[in-house]
Amino acid sequence: RSLATPARKTLRIGLIPADGIGREVIPAARRALEALGSDLPKLEFHNLLAGFDLFTRTGTALPRETVEVLKNGCDAALFGAVSSPSRKVAGYSSPIVALRKELDLYANIRPVASVAPDPKGKPAVDLIVVRENTECLYVKQETLTQTESGKEARATRLITEYASRRIGKMAFELALARPRKQVTIIHKSNVLSVTDGLFRETVRAVPQLPEVAGRFDSVGIAEQIVDSAVYRLFREPEIYDVMVAPNLYGDILSDAAAALVGSLGLVPSVNAGDSFVMGEPVHGSAPDIEGKGIANPLAAIRSAALMLRHLRYEDAADRVDTAVNDVIREGHTLTRDLGGKSSTDEVVEAVLRRL
Amino acid sequence: RSLATPARKTLRIGLIPADGIGREVIPAARRALEALGSDLPKLEFHNLLAGFDLFTRTGTALPRETVEVLKNGCDAALFGAVSSPSRKVAGYSSPIVALRKELDLYANIRPVASVAPDPKGKPAVDLIVVRENTECLYVKQETLTQTESGKEARATRLITEYASRRIGKMAFELALARPRKQVTIIHKSNVLSVTDGLFRETVRAVPQLPEVAGRFDSVGIAEQIVDSAVYRLFREPEIYDVMVAPNLYGDILSDAAAALVGSLGLVPSVNAGDSFVMGEPVHGSAPDIEGKGIANPLAAIRSAALMLRHLRYEDAADRVDTAVNDVIREGHTLTRDLGGKSSTDEVVEAVLRRL
Ligand SMILES: CC(C)[C@H](C(=O)O)[C@@H](O)C(=O)O
Ligand SMILES: CC(C)[C@H](C(=O)O)[C@@H](O)C(=O)O
Numbered sequence: 025r026s027l028a029t030p031a032r033k034t035l036r037i038g039l040i041p042a043d044g045i046g047r048e049v050i051p052a053a054r055r056a057l058e059a060l061g062s063d064l065p066k067l068e069f070h071n072l073l074a075g076f077d078l079f080t081r082t083g084t085a086l087p088r089e090t091v092e093v094l095k096n097g098c099d100a101a102l103f104g105a106v107s108s109p110s111r112k113v114a115g116y117s118s119p120i121v122a123l124r125k126e127l128d129l130y131a132n133i134r135p136v137a138s139v140a141p142d143p144k145g146k147p148a149v150d151l152i153v154v155r156e157n158t159e160c161l162y163v164k165q166e167t168l169t170q171t172e173s174g175k176e177a178r179a180t181r182l183i184t185e186y187a188s189r190r191i192g193k194m195a196f197e198l199a200l201a202r203p204r205k206q207v208t209i210i211h212k213s214n215v216l217s218v219t220d221g222l223f224r225e226t227v228r229a230v231p232q233l234p235e236v237a238g239r240f241d242s243v244g245i246a247e248q249i250v251d252s253a254v255y256r257l258f259r260e261p262e263i264y265d266v267m268v269a270p271n272l273y274g275d276i277l278s279d280a281a282a283a284l285v286g287s288l289g290l291v292p293s294v295n296a297g298d299s300f301v302m303g304e305p306v307h308g309s310a311p312d313i314e315g316k317g318i319a320n321p322l323a324a325i326r327s328a329a330l331m332l333r334h335l336r337y338e339d340a341a342d343r344v345d346t347a348v349n350d351v352i353r354e355g356h357t358l359t360r361d362l363g364g365k366s367s368t369d370e371v372v373e374a375v376l377r378r379l
Numbered sequence: 380r381s382l383a384t385p386a387r388k389t390l391r392i393g394l395i396p397a398d399g400i401g402r403e404v405i406p407a408a409r410r411a412l413e414a415l416g417s418d419l420p421k422l423e424f425h426n427l428l429a430g431f432d433l434f435t436r437t438g439t440a441l442p443r444e445t446v447e448v449l450k451n452g453c454d455a456a457l458f459g460a461v462s463s464p465s466r467k468v469a470g471y472s473s474p475i476v477a478l479r480k481e482l483d484l485y486a487n488i489r490p491v492a493s494v495a496p497d498p499k500g501k502p503a504v505d506l507i508v509v510r511e512n513t514e515c516l517y518v519k520q521e522t523l524t525q526t527e528s529g530k531e532a533r534a535t536r537l538i539t540e541y542a543s544r545r546i547g548k549m550a551f552e553l554a555l556a557r558p559r560k561q562v563t564i565i566h567k568s569n570v571l572s573v574t575d576g577l578f579r580e581t582v583r584a585v586p587q588l589p590e591v592a593g594r595f596d597s598v599g600i601a602e603q604i605v606d607s608a609v610y611r612l613f614r615e616p617e618i619y620d621v622m623v624a625p626n627l628y629g630d631i632l633s634d635a636a637a638a639l640v641g642s643l644g645l646v647p648s649v650n651a652g653d654s655f656v657m658g659e660p661v662h663g664s665a666p667d668i669e670g671k672g673i674a675n676p677l678a679a680i681r682s683a684a685l686m687l688r689h690l691r692y693e694d695a696a697d698r699v700d701t702a703v704n705d706v707i708r709e710g711h712t713l714t715r716d717l718g719g720k721s722s723t724d725e726v727v728e729a730v731l732r733r734l
Pocket of ligand 1: 606
């Protein structure tokens with residue numbers, strides 16, 4: 025946290041609103057970034073295409089150009105949300121899953137924290153879901169065969185030592201910077217003894233790695249089987265600090281955790297690799313409210329802050345987070361998901377006024 | 380529900396307490412069954428072995444004899460809970476997963492309902508998780524290979540049309556008997572378009588099957604992606620009636636739903652096939668409280684009632700459920716998980732007094 029802010033002259037950010045309310049909340053996040061002024065280098069935005077809407081219009085969900093600009097012309101990115109077809113659509117495949125792999129954004133970091141009524145108080149829920157972002161069932165190796173008793177479909181769930189180790193390191197690194205310093209490994213090795221066994225053992229062994237050299241000795245390790253982890257998340261969320269999980273469990277856990285803090289519309293994430301970071305609100309494209317100007321922009325704005333934090337613009341990130349928390353705490357300017365009546369724009373302006 | 384009670388002379392029930400508090404709650408369920416007197420035929424109990432403790436003592440988690448007695452000498456069974464080794468143990472494999480497959484108990488039916496304060500009132504949560512019980516990642520086909528970059532583990536996730544159809548039929552059948560008559564299909568076909576696509580399409584097509592002949596026309600169909608299903612389960616549980624899910628999602632969802640009704644110690648299940656039914660509390664073996672006489676017996680007792688209901692002893696099942704609900708409603712004799720101070724035995728006796 026005390027690392028020096030890097031000496032970039034410009035900060036080049038790709039914006040990929042994609043579908044639905046992604047097109048409302050990404051512009052909101054951009055406005056928050058623009059309001060940070062001299063806390064950041066000159067900002068350069070690149071508007072990029074992706075999504076299911078794009079696919080229906082052009083046959084491509086993730087244009088090559090989007091990937092190229094991100095890889096070669098951006099320091100970071102913000103992604104909105106994708107819609108899912110209500111039926112299988114030939115040739116369509118989720119662009120967010122593809123982007124995570126293309127850019128090797130192997131860690132999906134999802135902090136879920138409630139806002140304490142008193143700014144100095146301790147939030148009731150304060151945890152981070154660290155989700156492996158490149159493998160598990162997300163490798164999308166599926167086959168379909170026709171047998172005498174009907175169709176049979178198979179999917180491969182891949183868990184490697186390599187990916188489990190790097191996500192494990194990320195989890196320990198994040199835990200080290202937190203007061204509680206605890207990593208809870210989520211698995212289902214009572215059924216998946218080989219795949220989840222490998223995940224569990226590899227993450228457990230991280231503190232003993234020679235290259236780590238005792239760095240994580242102060243971090244505690246716990247573990248939970250995924251079904252009871254979800255149960256306990258609801259009953260006693262305070263037992264968790266950093267939860268590290270294979271891809272699909274992490275997906276489910278982070279939505280579950282979001283329910284604890286009032287709304288998915290509040291929960292940010294970053295997809296992080298060793299050389300790139302992409303912010304992304306945890307919520308989806310919300311087709312039911314799309315285009316109405318009532319989407320909650322706070323998850324996207326917090327995702328922008330989390331992206332900045334990852335790029336080591338800690339002060340700028342803190343300013344955004346404080347402004348967002350103040351708006352929530354004050355409680356006058358909230359969107360419908362939080363029981364308010366304000367529009368997306370009104371909430372953005374409330375945040376900007378506090379920046 | 381109006382089907383005639385079958386004309387059995389004896390009802391032969393296998394009891395498999397297995398590990399931990401399973402050994403405390405299965406005897407409790409037996410006492411409740413014994414108290415039903417003339418509402419049931421003569422009861423014949425068979426005590427059967429299985430479990431991780433048994434494995435550590437004998438090298439076998441599920442003796443052949445247990446399976447044989449269940450198959451050839453029992454009409455139904457009650458299973459307690461299994462412990463999971465804290466590290467991979469060579470040769471050990473979960474006996475409950477094996478039993479479900481051996482007896483082809485393809486449906487895991489898990490009703491989760493809160494108890495309304497007023498006996499005539501509507502419970503706030505009233506849903507059934509119908510979990511496919513034989514395939515998905517539970518086929519346990521896993522491989523481990525050594526590569527240059529470390530170990531790689533793979534598991535197969537199997538979804539067949541055959542199994543999806545029969546679990547779908549079960550879900551529609553259960554929905555038909557409920558006031559709301561709604562089936563919600565849980566899937567992740569935005570990522571797993573082949574496997575979960577097959578599950579979704581097959582369940583959706585159940586009402587059009589020729590053999591069903593319009594029987595399910597009054598049942599509504601909804602669907603939810605698993606991550607947002609868990610989120611919405613916590614935010615608005617009233618939207619769900621019957622949730623039908625592949626094995627692993629069902630496992631997670633039922634634990635999540637249990638958190639809504641106060642304790643896993645209240646949630647029963649049956650593993651049902653076309654010719655056998657096995658009751659099983661949803662909770663685990665709870666090693667932390669094992670042997671202390673404080674485990675909540677209500678999930679096991681309700682599982683016995685659910686088993687009876689499945690065998691068409693509706694009146695007996697109703698009596699047990701009413702007695703359990705009255706004990707909960709009254710609130711004086713509850714175990715610790717529900718904020719009480721009573722022992723397992725005291726709760727059993729409170730139920731027996733009301734039978
Ligand atoms: C849209 C979907 C492919 C995605 C996922 O499963 O990763 C979403 O649920 C998320 O959590 O970002
Ligand atoms: C013990 C375990 C194998 C089991 C399962 O995953 O099915 C349990 O969690 C359950 O829900 O009955």
